[in-house]
Amino acid sequence: MFLIIAGCTQVGALLVKKFVDTGHNVVVIDRDKGNFDYLETGCNCLMIHGMPIDEDVLKEAGIERADALIAVTAEDNMNIMISQIAKHLYHVPHVMMQANHPERQAVLSAKGLHMICPIALTADHFYTSLLQKENSI
Amino acid sequence: MVIEKPVKRIYPMLYFIGIIIVVLGCLQLVPLVVSLIYKERFISSIFLATASFTILVGEGLMAIGYRYRSTKLSFGEGTVVAAGAWLLGTMLCALPYYFSGSCLSFIDSCFDVMSGLTTTGLCLIQDMDHLSNGINMWRQTLTFTGGQGMVVLALTFLTKDQSNAYKMYVGEGKDEKLFPNAVSTARQIWKISIFYLIIGTVVMTFAARSAGLAWDRAFLHGMWVYMSAWSTGGFAPMSQNILYYHSSLFELCAVVFFVIGSLNFALHHAVLSGRVSEIRKNIETITFTISFIILSSLVTVGLMKNNVYPDLLAFLRKGLFHLISGQTTTGFMTVYAKQFYYEWGDIALVAMTIAMLLGGSACSTAGGFKALRIGVIFETFKTEVKKLLLPESRIVEYRIHHIKEMILSDSLIRSSFLIVTAYLVTFTVGTLITLLFGYPLTMAAFESASVTGNVGLSIGVTSTSMPLLLKITYIIMMWLGRLEFMSIFALIAFILKGGLKK
């Protein structure tokens, strides 16, 4: 699979590692060079330093032939924009993004974007695991 | 927390070296098949024994390091794997030469293997005109594998634990990423090579047929010369090299293929995926063309002055053929080695020496400084002069075009200068050592440039009767030139450090 990961955040770096180890082609884009330190040295992926909403940067990353894109930068608006560019301009088959505000879910789903909210996921996880424990007592 | 002992680090490295060795063992099955087809019983038995022995050694190494196979290697260790595999691989690949009696001594066998794997093309093999098809196939298999890289070949078989792939890939003197993943890149390199292998074998077979060989011989010779041309190797099945065929068509086809082979794989990839204009814009093709034009005018002047060749056709087929064969670091010859020395004259020989040192493109099968580095160094001089003319406070970013627009960064400049200096030092040391054995300067410089740049044109120094020390020096120089120094220094440092820590 040819995969682009926008944002070399801690989540991004972990994703890169997982996909690289299983033999996928991974390109990671970040506008801050220092963020690439999250990756291992000599990471078997392509690192591109640049703004992930810049079309030239995205083209250099090979968005035209990408099978998937995951937007995990720290800013929600940026992620939304990257996802929209990927989905509507370049028709990348699988586009996923991270957004920190759970309330955006409805709007983004309506726009056809696959959103994952770490905050909502964490809350859900706590909630269900506690309920499970209570039931078992 | 347990701090890992340094000696433990060797296990994962042994595992990866083991994989590469197993692949080299499997490669010996190719000449085994050829020798079986031609009923060369003795040669087949040798290849069966050496192939299984090599595979056995590789499996042993893999078994030793198996538990640690998913350990992360550092950059240095990755390069040590590449260099170590080359060293051990060379010795194992020399076994067929040695036991079949094709080479006089084990060092001669190692010389020939190193010459093949580094795509140099100097040979010490005995009685080449009576060589079996099996051994000839083995020589060309080595060249073809070495051109793309044995690590690159081994990487294509790596399905899991790919996180160390890039570090080993870099260790073999290639750093271009056709795909983000080094394994995909390695596979793409082999796809491009196999694609051209099929086209090239067909074309060269017809060229050899038109030169007058019978069909089956034409096929074998066509395939071998193609494999050698594409890898910019320089081995040919007969001792007269390309002169044997007496055909301008055959020479022309060979030139086309070794020029294609000397181009960057990234350029191939760009062109094959539709970006044809890249050929015109690329800094490497521009550098190569300009330097070739300058050097060819030098060779012209040199040859004209001595009145070496009677007419234009002869000049093209001898003068330019050797210049382009030298600069692409191929090493096909259509004259006898000594003719360079006795006939060509100093100007042409100096131009040839420079051409051989400059070499082809980076990340190709060619050797030498590489056009990319020459381009970078030239651009650096240009920008430094430009900076002098601009106001001091102005900050300008300079770019070069190589596949994409690249910033002429300090790290790029530094690595270019570093490697070029290393090549120059190797060349100088090689020349000096050759001089010490009593060869004249032009000969020493020519042969030394040929060895350093992995070219394979010979002026007559390389022969079975040359001193043992010189043979070893040349083996090391070829190895250094092919792996571009750093990984070998890492290997040496690793061995010394490992020894000291105990």
Next chain:
Amino acid sequence: MKKIPLVLILSLLCSNVVKAGTLPTYTSIELIEQAKSLNQTEVIYQGEVIGDVLFRGEQAWLSVSDGVNAIAVYVPIQLLPEDLALGRYLYTGDIISVKGILHRACQNHGGDLDLHVSYLERTSLGYPQEREFPEYIWIIGGVFSGIALIGANYLKKRHEVSE
């Protein structure tokens, strides 16, 4: 009048050539290293025919090796023996002796160093090289490949266990 001794010398030389055999026989090393001085002169060269006969119309290329280098020889086909044996693997080709003009950089053949032959003689016939090859290498090979297969199996099993 000055020309008379010259003509005399020349005619003497020519008569020598006609007698043949009086011409010196050169080795391939001498032909290559002294190509400049021997250029356009008639020489005798002897060696084994190797590889292929490359036909070019009424002429043919032979490669004649004296064990050090192979020299390209351009022969009219009517001079070629019918059953010329060529040196290959395990086969020593016919030894021929040729008389011809050496070209350091032949104008007709793109600057090749070659010998345009006017006289060809087969001095000895080719023969298959009888060499004894040890058969026990097959056994060694068999044993090694057996162990290698077992080893491959072992690694494969270990791989499956760790999955």
